[in-house]
Amino acid sequence: MDFTGYRVVVTGAGRGFGRALAVSLGRGGAEVFVSARRFDAAEETAQAVRRVGGRAHAFECDLAEPESVREFAEALAETADAVDVLVNNGAPYLDGGFTEADDALVAETIAAGAAGTVLVTKALLPMLLRSERPDIVTMVSGCGEYGNHRSEAHEAFYAAKSAQAGFTEVLSKRLRPKGVRVISLYPPDFDNPDPLGPEWDAERRGGDALSARSLVDCVRFAIGQPRDCFIKSFYFEQV
Template identity: 65%
Template sequence: MAFAHLRVVITAAGRDFGRTLALRFAARGAEVHLSARTPEAAARVREEIIGQGHDPARVHAHACDLTDPASVRAFAAAVAARGHIDVLVNNGARYQHGPDLLSASDEDVVETLASGATGTVLVTKAFLPLLLESDRPDIVTMVSGCGEHGNHRSDAHDAFYAAKSAQAGFTETLSRRLRGRGVRVISLYPPDFDNHDPLSPAWEEAPRTAKDPLTAQSLVDCVFFAIGQPRDCFIKSFHFEQV
């Protein structure tokens, strides 16, 4: 499926799964606005995409600190200068490890909640006007299995669980409230997954089985499947069996 007609915004795309999404959307022809906490991190991914032969005019790097409302507003304003967007991917959230509540500092707790919970709300609020200008607006949020009610399988810190639970509640409400305006709100709840580069030549050589961990490739496929559906098809969430 080609996405040459799409303008896509991806938060926290300087590394890991955000980088993977930026590479894959660009490979499908989308115009990509990628953000990272530092301009250097965003620029590195932009150069990587351009190095794969993509038009520099369709790959944009932005700095955005999800814990800073002014930074989020500046990011949205920079994107708005180039027109509407069709897809917003809320990928950013600081991970905090440690099943002991006392293992994290107060500053760690505040930043974890601010990036994952407050940041997701602020980014969605800032970009919603640009999405409403599209005839096919989609909001994709990478929540986590930690956002599922009753999940206890992760070694993530309680603050990360709290941030992801907030994301889950936010997207649930947003999905109902924006459906009438034609905005699809799609949430993914993956467990920990293998983020090997899905663009490497060796990727397709190793078939995946039920015994293998979930891969970034599978999550990308879920995202592309959901946004590629006709506009009467609202896929609200993807939940995954966890070992």
């Protein structure tokens, strides 16, 4: 699908899936606004989008810090008058033993993944409501599914993702009457190659592991549907 004219915000886009999605949407014609905890990481992704012919803007945003979220929203509002899609991708991963993890990292994981997702959505909602096709996409993870215990992620990451799941569930109900689609993805752990490298296409050749490109295609498919088609959630069978 051609995403020319779409204005898309991707949080946590300095690396990983956020970077892959930003590059794909930028290649498809969207104007992409990417944020990361460090500005240089966001700018590196923005440059990658530009290399494939897209338009991109970089912002610094630490989702664990409310003031940083507010500054990001204010800077974004100076660049665009409206946003069509917000992708809540930013959420730090944490693994390791429950009692061994540093307390500060535990708090940061929950603050950024849970409170940060709520706050950035709250801050950008006025810009979304000025769009004729507003979508909020959240990369929740299988760790947000009730009863899921197959990931080796830390319990704090599970807590953050469960909070995202609860937030998007009620948000969907409350924003649907306003024309906002709230779309959540619950993938298990997945492979995530460089979107500009040869392995991005090669990963399609087979294998059982879920690929980042398949997740990118899910997002592109969902936001590209007519407004009467509301895909609320994507769940994935684990092998």
